[in-house]
Amino acid sequence: MKKLALLAALSMSLSLPAASAFAQPTGNLQVRATVGSGCQFRTGGDEVMIDFGLIPELISETTEASPAPGSGISFICSAGLAYHIGLDGGLGSExxxxxxxxxxxxxIIPYLISGPDLVDWGNEEGVNTYDGVGDGQAVELLPIAKLAQRENPYAPGDYADTVKISIFY
Structure with missing residues (x-):
């Protein structure tokens, strides 16, 4: 009889779930993200360079220079977002x-910057900026710097300017 009671107790314990199976509390982990619309440069401003190289003291005709393809102003804007790309007056001019x-x-050596559909590229939003609507794809712009013809000689030396690039949206 003791054997029978022991076997019955053993078989009952095997058929019952383990104690840990009774207590399995669960919960939820909330994961969220907010995607905003906007624009960002794909190249840093210091990576865009226009170099006239060695120019003569007297410029007999208009001289142009532009960054090489792949090294222009590169940016990306969210699809459907209107944007304006502006260039300020630089360090040497207001x-x-x-x-x-x-x-x-x-x-000083005066110069102009033009761009796609712009004679004089400036920083006045919607007036002399490069305007477009984003499509979520990268855009590259190649500004063109122009030195005008000059009859009086320039002083020899190194000349430079830094122009700030802005995206308005």
Missing amino acids: ELVTRSLVSPEGF
Whole structure:
């Protein structure tokens, strides 16, 4: 009889679920994200360079320079988002139309920047900026810098300017 009671108790314990199976509390983990619309540069501003190289003291005709394809102003904007790409007047000029390359001695060489559908690329939103609507794909713009013809010689030396690029949206 003891054997029978022991076997019955053993078989009952095997047929019952383990104690841990009774207590399995569950919960939920909430995961969220918010995707906003916007624009961002794909290249840093310091990576875009326009170099006229060595120019003569007298410029007999308009001289142009532009970044090489693949090294222009590259950016991406969300699909459907209207944007404006602006260029400020640079370090040598408060004017947006005529910028200035400046030497360490303070000599200047005036120049213009044009772009796609822009004669004079400026920073006045919707007036002289490059305007478009984003499609979620990268866009590259190649600005064109122009030195005008000049009859008086420029002082020899190195000239430079830094123009700030802005995206308005």
